[in-house]
Amino acid sequence: MSNIMEKLELTAQSMYCKKIEELTPSELHLSLGKAVMGEIADNWEASKAKHNSERRAYYFSAEFLMGRMMYNNLYCLGILDDVKKMLKKKGVDINVFEDIDDAALGNGGLGRLAACYLDSAATMEVPLDGYGIRYKYGLFKQLIKDGYQVEVADDWQRFDDPWCLRREDEAVTVSFKGQTVKAVPYDMAVIGCKTTNINTLRLWQAEAINEFDFQAFNNTEYNRAVQEKNDAENITKVLYPNDNKYEGKVLRLKQQYFFCSASLQDIMRRYKAKHGNDFSFFAKENAIQLNDTHPVCSIPELVRLLMNEGMNFDEAFEIARKTCAYTNHTVLGEALEKWHADLMMQVIPEIYHIICLIANKLQEELTAKGISEDMKAKMRIVDANTVHMARLATYAGTYVNGVAKLHTEILKDDVLKEWYQVYPERFQNKTNGITQRRWLGLCNPELAALITEKVGSDNWLIDLSLLSKLNDCIDAKTITKFNTIKKKKKVQLAEYIKKMDGVEINPDSIYDIQVKRLHEYKRQLLNAFSIMTIYFRIKEGKLPNWTPTTFIFGAKAAPGYARAKAIIKYINEIADLVNNDPDTKDKLKVVFISNYNVSYAEKIVVAADLSEQTSTAGLEASGTGNMKFMLNGALTLGTYDGANIEIAECAGEENEYIFGARVEDIERLKKEGYDPKKLYEANPEIKKVVDTLIDGTFDDDGAQGEGSFAELHNALINGTSWQEADHYFHIYDLPLYVETKIRANKDYANRKEFGKKCLINIANAGKFSSDRAIVEYAKDIWHTSYRKV
Ligand code: Z16
Numbered sequence: 121m122s123n124i125m126e127k128l129e130l131t132a133q134s135m136y137c138k139k140i141e142e143l144t145p146s147e148l149h150l151s152l153g154k155a156v157m158g159e160i161a162d163n164w165e166a167s168k169a170k171h172n173s174e175r176r177a178y179y180f181s182a183e184f185l186m187g188r189m190m191y192n193n194l195y196c197l198g199i200l201d202d203v204k205k206m207l208k209k210k211g212v213d214i215n216v217f218e219d220i221d222d223a224a225l226g227n228g229g230l231g232r233l234a235a236c237y238l239d240s241a242a243t244m245e246v247p248l249d250g251y252g253i254r255y256k257y258g259l260f261k262q263l264i265k266d267g268y269q270v271e272v273a274d275d276w277q278r279f280d281d282p283w284c285l286r287r288e289d290e291a292v293t294v295s296f297k298g299q300t301v302k303a304v305p306y307d308m309a310v311i312g313c314k315t316t317n318i319n320t321l322r323l324w325q326a327e328a329i330n331e332f333d334f335q336a337f338n339n340t341e342y343n344r345a346v347q348e349k350n351d352a353e354n355i356t357k358v359l360y361p362n363d364n365k366y367e368g369k370v371l372r373l374k375q376q377y378f379f380c381s382a383s384l385q386d387i388m389r390r391y392k393a394k395h396g397n398d399f400s401f402f403a404k405e406n407a408i409q410l411n412d413t414h415p416v417c418s419i420p421e422l423v424r425l426l427m428n429e430g431m432n433f434d435e436a437f438e439i440a441r442k443t444c445a446y447t448n449h450t451v452l453g454e455a456l457e458k459w460h461a462d463l464m465m466q467v468i469p470e471i472y473h474i475i476c477l478i479a480n481k482l483q484e485e486l487t488a489k490g491i492s493e494d495m496k497a498k499m500r501i502v503d504a505n506t507v508h509m510a511r512l513a514t515y516a517g518t519y520v521n522g523v524a525k526l527h528t529e530i531l532k533d534d535v536l537k538e539w540y541q542v543y544p545e546r547f548q549n550k551t552n553g554i555t556q557r558r559w560l561g562l563c564n565p566e567l568a569a570l571i572t573e574k575v576g577s578d579n580w581l582i583d584l585s586l587l588s589k590l591n592d593c594i595d596a597k598t599i600t601k602f603n604t605i606k607k608k609k610k611v612q613l614a615e616y617i618k619k620m621d622g623v624e625i626n627p628d629s630i631y632d633i634q635v636k637r638l639h640e641y642k643r644q645l646l647n648a649f650s651i652m653t654i655y656f657r658i659k660e661g662k663l664p665n666w667t668p669t670t671f672i673f674g675a676k677a678a679p680g681y682a683r684a685k686a687i688i689k690y691i692n693e694i695a696d697l698v699n700n701d702p703d704t705k706d707k708l709k710v711v712f713i714s715n716y717n718v719s720y721a722e723k724i725v726v727a728a729d730l731s732e733q734t735s736t737a738g739l740e741a742s743g744t745g746n747m748k749f750m751l752n753g754a755l756t757l758g759t760y761d762g763a764n765i766e767i768a769e770c771a772g773e774e775n776e777y778i779f780g781a782r783v784e785d786i787e788r789l790k791k792e793g794y795d796p797k798k799l800y801e802a803n804p805e806i807k808k809v810v811d812t813l814i815d816g817t818f819d820d821d822g823a824q825g826e827g828s829f830a831e832l833h834n835a836l837i838n839g840t841s842w843q844e845a846d847h848y849f850h851i852y853d854l855p856l857y858v859e860t861k862i863r864a865n866k867d868y869a870n871r872k873e874f875g876k877k878c879l880i881n882i883a884n885a886g887k888f889s890s891d892r893a894i895v896e897y898a899k900d901i902w903h904t905s906y907r908k909v
Contacts, residue, residue, distance in 0.1 A: 124199060125206050127155035140207075145216040146279035149190065152203075153282025156193055157309065164309050164318040171319075172390065175404065176247040177902040180383060180418055181234040181411035182376060183359070184252050184321060185226030185259075186308075187558070187718030189283045190217045195562045196243075196311040221276045222717050223283075224258035225323070227363040228637040229552075229744050230449050232718065233523075233890075234411055236744070237897075239555040240890040242312035242319040243582055245907035246898045251383035253375060254284070254306050254323035257358040262676050262715040264621075267692030271361075271679050284308050284323070292385045293329065294378050296467055301352040302327045303382035313557050314582050315907065324382045326355035362678045363637040364455045370467055373417075373459065377468050380418040388425055397429060403442035407902040410446045410517070413457040413509035419444055419516045420474035433477055437516070445901050446513035446520045447550070449741050451527070451535050452641065457509040464507060475507055482515050491542060498538050514539045514546070519901050521548040524742035524763040526783070550897060551766055552742040553890035556584050559748045563722035566605045567752060571882070574598065583909045584889035591883045599875040602753060606727070606878070609752075613727035617672075620720075623711050629668040630868050632757070632861075633749075634732035635716050635724055638675035638684040641739040645832070646850045646857060647671070647732055648691050651698070651710060652809045653858045659703050667865050670709040674716030674724065683835070686820065686828035688712065693818035721745070726752045729874075730777070730864055733758030734857070736848045738783040740764075747888035753878035757864060759853070763888070770884040775877040779860040780853040789852065796846035797837050806854060810836060 125140075131151040132138050143151060194200040204214040226232060234250065241248035260271040284306040291304045303324045310319040328349040337345040355374050360367055387406060395401055410416055419440050426436035450456070464472040479501035486496045497503075501511045514520045514536060522528030528549035532540040540547055561568045561581055572578045574593050580586040610627040617623055634647050651671055657663045673691050677684035695710035713720065731749030733740070733756055740762040750756065750767055757777040758764040768776045781789070800807050812818060813833040820827040839845035846852070868874050886892075898906040 124155055124159055124203065127158050128152050131155050131158075141210040141212060143212075145219055148212065149217055149220050150280050150282045153190065156197070157282065157285070160197070160309055160311065160318055163316045164320075166316070167318045168320065170317075171247040171249065172394075174247060175407070175902075175904050176249070177407040177409060177898070177904050178383070178387065179234060179237060179241075179248055179250045179409050179411060180380065180415035181231070181250065181252050182379070182414035183226030183231030183411075184223075184234045184238070184250060184323070185228070185231035185718060186223040186235045186321075187232075187722075188217070188220060188222050189308075190220065191562060192239075192558055193283070193309075193311050196239075196313045196557055198314075200562075218719075220279055221274070222258075222719050223276055223281075224274055224717055225252065225255050225276075225359060227259055227359070227361065229363070229742070230412060233552055233744055236553065236555045236558075236890040237894055238310045238319060238321055239557060240553070240894040241898075242310045242317055243315060243555075243557070243907075244891050244894055244898070244909075245312065245315055245317045245905070246894055246902075247319075247904050248894070248898075248902075249319055250310070250321035251379060251386075252321065252323050253356050253359075253379045254325040255356055255359045256325075256353070259359055259676070259717075260361055260679070264688075264692065264712060264714045267689045267696070269677055269685055269688050273358075281306075290386070291327075292382050292389075294326075294381045294385075296374060296377070297469055299351060300329060301355060301378070302329050303378060305382070305386070317907075322383070322386070324356070324379050326352050326378060328352040361676075362680075364450055364452055364639060364641075365678060365681070366455055366457045368457075368459060368463065370463060373463065373467050376414055377417050377421070377471065380415050381421050384418060384422050384425055388429075399426060399429065399431065399439060402426075403439050406443055407518075407904065408444045409897070409901070410444055410513055412447065412449045413513055416446070416457075416509045416513045417468070417471055419512060420471045420478065423474050423478070424470055433474075434481075437478065437481065441516050442518060444513070444517040446510075446517045448510060448520060448522055448527075448531055448535075451530055451741065452739065459507045459509065461502065461505040461507060472507070475512065476502060478512065478516055486542065489542065495538050495541075499542075510536070511539070514543070517546075519546050519548050521550045521901070522741065523550065523552045524766060525549055525551060526738070526760075526765055527741040527762060530738060530783070548900060550893055550901075551763060551887070552744050552747070553888050553893035554744050554747045554751070555890050556751065557581060558722070559725065560751050564605075564609065564726040564752055566608060567602075567726070567882075570598075570601055570605060579909075582891065582907075584891060585886040587883055587886045589883075590879060594876055594879045594883070596872065599872055599879060602879055603871060603875045606729070606753065606875075609727040613723055616723050617711060617713060620715075621711065621713050625670045625672075625709055625711060626668060629670045629709065630729045630865065631672060631727055632669050632730040632732065633672045633674075633724060633728040633754070634734070635672070635674035635713075635721060636743075636745050638677040638681070638687060640683060640687075640848050641736050643734045643736060643848055643850060643853075644673065644675060644691065645687050646734050646853060647673070648687070648694055649809050649850065649854055650858050650861055651694055651708065652812055653805060653854070654861070655694075655698050655701075655704055655708060656805070656808060658707055659701075663862070665866065665869070666707055666862075667868050668707050668709075669865065670711065672711050672713060672724070674713045674720060676716060682828060683832060686832050689820055690813070690818065690829060690832070693820070697817070721748065725749050725754070728752070728754035729868065729878075730755055730757045733761070733764050734780075734853075735759055735761045736853075737761045737781055737786050739848075747885070750881045750888065751885045753882045755864070755874075755877055755881060757860065766887065767881075770887055771881045772884075775880045777860050777864045779856045781849055786849060789849070794844070794846070794849070794852065796849075796851040799851050800837060803855070806851060809854075810851070
């Protein structure tokens with residue numbers, strides 16, 4: 121420990137000729153980061169050697185939403201409190217690191233899951249390393265101006281990046297048709313907890329092979345002189361800001377192929393250093409997990425690289441197939457990647473050619489199995505000039521898994537049903553998880569201390585199933601302690617919101633929170649409608665015993681997603697109305713916090729009373745925010761969807777607020793013909809609420825009937841040429857949702873009973889550790905070693 125401070129002193133001295141107390145926050149960040157890197161160097165080397173000596177796995181992902189690294193790394197090393205004290209002695213407040221940007225190289229759930237899995241693999245001593253892209257700009261920062269979202273570039277390396285080591289010597293080249301670029305690896309240490317194990321996240325940055333063309337310069341062609349540099353760097357310039365939506369753009373395909381090819385070349389080089397040109401051990405020593413279809417061009421690329429080593433197609437394919445496994449994260453049609461053959465041919469023709477070979481092989485294999493022509497047609501990897509990436513991944517891999525029980529069932533009997541019929545042994549479920557180090561230990565030290573006291577040790581940090589011990593100590597005193605801690609976290613959040621967004625909220629009100637990416641299927645609009653319903657009822661004196669509630673929203677909309685942006689504006693218009701209406705301002709408060717990200721989440725999930733998880737049944741593959749809220753003792757107000765079902769199963773449905781249509785109901789409604797217009801016209805309360813979109817209650821700056829609110833209204837009531845009315849069943853679920861919300865509000869008044877439910881949730885959250893999930897992957901999919909705790 122004193123070691124770290126000595127190292128910090130030396131680093132500060134040599135980098136800045138300053139004493140610790142003289143450093144600016146960004147200088148302190150860089151020098152402390154570097155000091156930590158020095159401290160862990162030996163363990164990191166030893167872990168790398170160990171990974172190299174046994175069967176190992178790689179997590180290929182276009183996104184890693186790491187968040188802030190400093191506190192987490194110090195925490196996992198067990199030195200956060202000490203560093204805090206030592207800095208304090210120098211008059212430095214450790215909170216200065218709050219001004220350092222998150223590493224936001226991901227959009228939402230999928231990217232954060234990848235980060236939790238790396239954290240858990242490091243702690244559970246699973247030899248798993250990550251491969252991804254070092255975007256220059258991560259997910260945009262969000263401002264709210266006049267109720268609208270405004271995007272700002274996220275220059276996250278502005279204050280440098282002490283956590284990554286550039287490995288120039290291990291650069292490789294990646295070729296596209298007519299373009300060859302350099303891929304330079306940056307290695308980030310992933311530090312385990314209560315272990316010396318340290319894993320690696322290797323992120324690739326695209327650079328030009330020739331930075332500057334002097335011939336062009338001499339000919340006064342200045343743009344052409346730097347064109348190669350710009351074209352190369354553009355590949356890793358920016359993260360595509362879509363969550364759950366596929367974008368069939370050339371640059372996106374280049375990003376995918378770029379990091380897959382570089383990573384595979386890296387793995388091959390490592391393998392050849394051990395075994396030379398004998399590839400017979402390749403699949404025995406390496407497992408590659410494909411995080412969604414984004415890295416699926418790894419399959420043909422691995423085939424290509426093996427064929428370059430002299431193998432024939434069938435041999436190469438056999439190895440690729442035994443090496444790769446695929447995780448599906450969505451059932452939404454618009455999110456499933458389907459590349460146009462022409463586009464692929466134009467960017468990576470050799471890869472397209474190999475995909476065609478694989479596609480033909482599949483058809484032969486299916487014929488040999490006696491599969492019907494009809495079914496074979498439905499399973500085509502290349503069909504109508506389109507490459508179906510999920511099909512490719514399901515065929516050319518060992519296993520395919522869903523991310524929650526319900527989701528896996530939907531894959532088996534809907535999205536991939538033909539595949540399940542032919543290859544049932546390939547299907548697995550791996551319910552998602554979250555790391556309790558960041559999402560309890562680090563973000564809620566007060567609750568962590570209470571848990572440690574009750575469990576008898578802090579071993580829950582590496583074995584979250586120990587939380588079940590809490591079940592035996594839910595007494596009046598513990599409930600009071602819990603409620604006191606929750607109140608404290610609510611006060612802290614109120615202060616933070618005041619500081620960040622300038623809005624004052626009442627810590628004695630219920631905090632009802634919905635934070636996640638903005639998407640129609642997640643139904644933030646349903647929440648908004650329920651607030652309007654309650655608003656009108658309060659004004660009419662129909663809710664005399666209503667406990668004051670603060671509704672907190674946080675969500676980024678994909679910049680091109682007009683309806684999502686309209687919903688943000690609508691929520692902000694509601695905030696304006698209810699927060700300023702003398703009849704309701706003491707009872708309802710609506711806050712849309714700006715720039716919701718990992719660091720904001722750490723302050724939010726700890727302060728929630730109610731966790732809003734309202735997706736249309738069947739559409740949220742898992743959700744992971746739901747788990748973070750549960751672990752911090754919020755009750756779920758949600759649908760029978762994704763992991764909500766397993767949360768309710770673990771904690772008991774009587775300890776959550778589950779409402780609304782189930783998958784079977786949605787299916788029935790679709791068959792019968794769902795008519796939202798009829799429900800809306802038959803129910804004046806619904807009509808009044810939905811019509812606030814068009815009756816002049818709110819202003820979306822559009823001409824009458826032509827603004828974005830009118831478009832939302834029309835999509836709900838009439839539908840469009842491309843989508844049925846109320847595609848996500850808002851109107852069907854609204855009445856039950858409102859009643860459930862009001863019931864939760866009533867229940868909250870009994871603070872003891874409510875607090876008891878919160879503690880039961882915490883006690884039964886053990887399953888939702890990403891440690892459990894990662895060990896399941898290690899056992900059932902990768903067949904690697906793991907720590908026995
Ligand atoms: C994403 O965040 C998810 C799925 C997907 O296909 C693409 C992206 Cl960027 C999310 C799911 O929507 C969510 O339900 C799930 O919990 C998360 O991935 C992790 O599995």
